[in-house]
Amino acid sequence: MSTSGRGLPPEKYEWLQRKLKEFTLSPEAWISTLMSYGISADCLTGKASACPVCGGDDRFTYDNKSGRGDWVCRKCNDGYPMAGDGLQLIARANRMGLYRLMCELEGGAPLSSRAPRNTTAPAPKRKADPAFVARRLDGMWGSARPQAVGDLSMRYLQERVPGLSAGPSPALRLGMLEYRHDKKVLGEWPGIVARFELPDGRLGTLHRTFLDPVKPAKATIVSPDGEILDAKLNDMTLNPLAGGAVRLMAPVDGEIGVGEGLETVYGAHMESGVPVWNCLNRVLLSKFVVPEGLGIKVVHIFMDFDDIDPRTRQSPGVSAGLLLAKRLRAEGYTVVPHRPKLRGTDFADQWKSRWIAAHAAVPLATQARDVSRVALAV
Numbered sequence: 011m012s013t014s015g016r017g018l019p020p021e022k023y024e025w026l027q028r029k030l031k032e033f034t035l036s037p038e039a040w041i042s043t044l045m046s047y048g049i050s051a052d053c054l055t056g057k058a059s060a061c062p063v064c065g066g067d068d069r070f071t072y073d074n075k076s077g078r079g080d081w082v083c084r085k086c087n088d089g090y091p092m093a094g095d096g097l098q099l100i101a102r103a104n105r106m107g108l109y110r111l112m113c114e115l116e117g118g119a120p121l122s123s124r125a126p127r128n129t130t131a132p133a134p135k136r137k138a139d140p141a142f143v144a145r146r147l148d149g150m151w152g153s154a155r156p157q158a159v160g161d162l163s164m165r166y167l168q169e170r171v172p173g174l175s176a177g178p179s180p181a182l183r184l185g186m187l188e189y190r191h192d193k194k195v196l197g198e199w200p201g202i203v204a205r206f207e208l209p210d211g212r213l214g215t216l217h218r219t220f221l222d223p224v225k226p227a228k229a230t231i232v233s234p235d236g237e238i239l240d241a242k243l244n245d246m247t248l249n250p251l252a253g254g255a256v257r258l259m260a261p262v263d264g265e266i267g268v269g270e271g272l273e274t275v276y277g278a279h280m281e282s283g284v285p286v287w288n289c290l291n292r293v294l295l296s297k298f299v300v301p302e303g304l305g306i307k308v309v310h311i312f313m314d315f316d317d318i319d320p321r322t323r324q325s326p327g328v329s330a331g332l333l334l335a336k337r338l339r340a341e342g343y344t345v346v347p348h349r350p351k352l353r354g355t356d357f358a359d360q361w362k363s364r365w366i367a368a369h370a371a372v373p374l375a376t377q378a379r380d381v382s383r384v385a386l387a388v
């Protein structure tokens with residue numbers, strides 16, 4: 011997320027920087043301003059709560075510690091911690107640029123007369139006609155190509171999970187996807203479309219990872235206001251998502267593994283050999299339901315080993331995994347929880363560092379010799 015308005019013409023950029031510097035609000039006015047932009051009062055109590063941007067249930071804290079509407083979220087930076095001020099929070103939660111936000115705030119319209127926004131977090135969710143959503147999702151899935159060896163989606167995954175040996179998944183496709191922001195189409199990018207299925211096999215949503223058209227990396231998508239936008243998004247939700255997963259691989263001998271991200275579960279697959287499914291995030295991981303009819307008896311849970319939340323004194327990823335373990339055991343399944351060795355890592359990190367260490371052994375030794383030679387020469 012850009013906080014600087016990069017990409018704006020110089021005069022707009024300078025205006026924005028000046029206004030950002032000058033902008034002040036009383037603690038009460040911060041709360042009412044944030045609420046008028048759809049941030050739920052539940053998130054603004056100073057206690058750990060769900061994040062208005064990325065969800066969860068206790069990752070976000072509003073502390074206003076510098077009097078600028080300050081907040082911190084342990085997951086907002088693509089799974090890593092992020093902190094910011096109230097204006098950045100509004101911009102992120104409403105997917106709007108800081109420039110447009112500042113124009114609105116400077117426009118002088120009293121907060122109460124502004125068009126009403128959603129009053130509950132997380133923000134922009136319109137209730138759409140289910141038939142429309144079904145047609146949209148079917149169309150997107152139908153026009154995407156099944157994943158194939160060597161295509162951009164496979165190359166992206168192999169970049170993130172080096173040495174990945176899993177073949178194409180029937181739950182993943184590669185499509186050309188429109189990126190919509192503020193009701194406008196910003197352009198088309200290639201992207202991985204992941205089919206999120208509910209326990210009864212109905213479609214929940216399609217999760218999209220927008221990719222760079224040339225190199226195997228996430229796309230960099232910038233709004234007209236210079237805001238860097240999220241490259242990973244769910245599409246419209248057809249059915250409530252609780253219980254479901256992206257079923258990447260078929261169960262083997264009644265075993266399946268679940269985790270909270272595409273790269274993470276592929277890393278876990280490389281570490282363990284277990285076939286894996288992706289529950290998208292830790293809240294959905296904790297709610298995973300084993301579908302009937304597939305003969306699944308053993309569930310491996312691949313947890314993210316997040317840093318400890320000082321307020322709950324727990325690692326959120328581990329808590330979510332243990333919550334799921336407890337429920338599935340009560341339902342009669344054999345459960346095998348797995349946790350990465352290092353705090354602050356997930357299985358994608360663990361696999362990647364092990365793979366790099368194994369493959370970099372010789373060149374590193376060579377480098378060390380070269381360095382010592384240089385040192386001697388000096």
Ligand SMILES: [Zn+2]
Nearest residue numbers: 061064083086
């Ligand atoms: Zn967040």
